[in-house]
Amino acid sequence: MTEWAASVVVVGAGPAGIAAAIRAEGAGRSVILIDQAQRPGGQIWRHRDRAALPRQARSWLQRLDRSSVRLLTGASVVDAEPSSRLRVDLGGRPLGVRWNDALVLATGSHERFVPFPGWTLPGVVGVGGAQALLKSGMDVAGMEVVLAGSGPLLLPVAATLSRAGANLTLVAEQAPLGRVIRFGAALWRSPSRWLDAARYRAGFLRTPYRTGTWVLRAEGEDRVREVTLTDGDGERTLPCDLLCTGFGLTPASELARLLGCATDGWRVKVDGVQATSEDGVYCAGEACGIAGAEIAILEGEIAGLAAAGDRAGAERLGRRRPPHDRFVAGLAQAFRLREELSALPAGTTLVCRCEDVPLERLRDFGSTREAKLHTRAGMGPCQGRICQPALQHFFGWGIDSVRPPLFPTSLSVLAAPEEDESPPPPTSIT
């Protein structure tokens, strides 16, 4: 297996990872930055045309262009070996990536889904999922679209759908109005967040935004054709070609957990300079708590300096970080899932979409591990990333341990011996 090495290796090229890479490089270190996507930016700065991005995103991407950071795109980390090395699937070929001094995890988050009857129908996508598909070229002009889920992400996605010409008929937020208002009021210290919210809302003015409203079921023969929602009193059915549904974000901590980093729920635990419980391993951005891009950038900068050995600089920056634990907790509290959502799935509703395991087959077990062994729930290609948060929500089950490979990969990637000198595929490396 070909091996690449650098002083600092950063996994995830979103805002946190880019900031970490730039700061570590600025401190004189050699840096490799790895991402699964074809372009840097992560989900929030995902783009086809860089000119369309906000100024801050363009500026960080430009700094990355001008830096000596080696960017490895289209690359999935499938395993981490204790010998300071990642095993990477680069377009189906194996690559070892070694960090000599520090590893920074900036792996972001996954969208959280709540299973309901019909959620596996074609045309039912995530809220972040819709945003990602729109940014990668999906055409929604003229489609009947309903957005039903929870969290601040509903607003920018509604604005994007509307701008793309969709006939967006309803935006349904499951949290009750009181909680949404209290969350908004608590943001008075962050005028930029207020401005963002107002700008997004202005982007879909013709569509109602209903709080305390949630999806009951999606129906259709071969794809979704209509969706039924409720506000707890009445039911309302709307025609629908595309149903966007997502209930907030879950930190993507698989690689951190594989490396043995301590976690609090899904969040990776870090100290004041973003160091995890494992020596030389740092974590920044949403993997340590859902708090938005601004904080992710700052955490990335702190982690990058610390990873490069500039502890004093990292601590100095760390003092600028707002006490974001309160924001993370406030967000989770405001948009916590209402009781009624636990009753959404029928017995036959699939919870594990990879292995097609319905809720009724899962009820009798006591843990994620037990259910997995008996039903294969969570053993398919997504490795439980979609169903585990749902199982946690329905049954209060804990988070199961992580095993390699982190993503499905070929045997040739997994079995490649360490010393094999096959030539690297240089086209993906800039």
Added chain:
Amino acid sequence: MSVESEVGLTVDGETVSSAADITVAAALLNLGKWRFRRSVSGSPRTPLCGMGTCHECLVTVDGDRHRRACMIPVRAGMRIETDD
């Protein structure tokens, strides 16, 4: 107005054209493909997460099975088979 160039693809044996610089997932949806794969019990599936996590969008690309359509950009001459 931006002019997007087009690329030719073969989707399920049919020659089609797609906007360049978009993902295979976006191209298939734009072509009205509402079945990317069949689940283990045979039901049709299309992308859910759009960002490489859920693996609902697996298709065959140039003979390689089980590729994530949402992670791969279209390329001129690409052969895509759905219903994996």
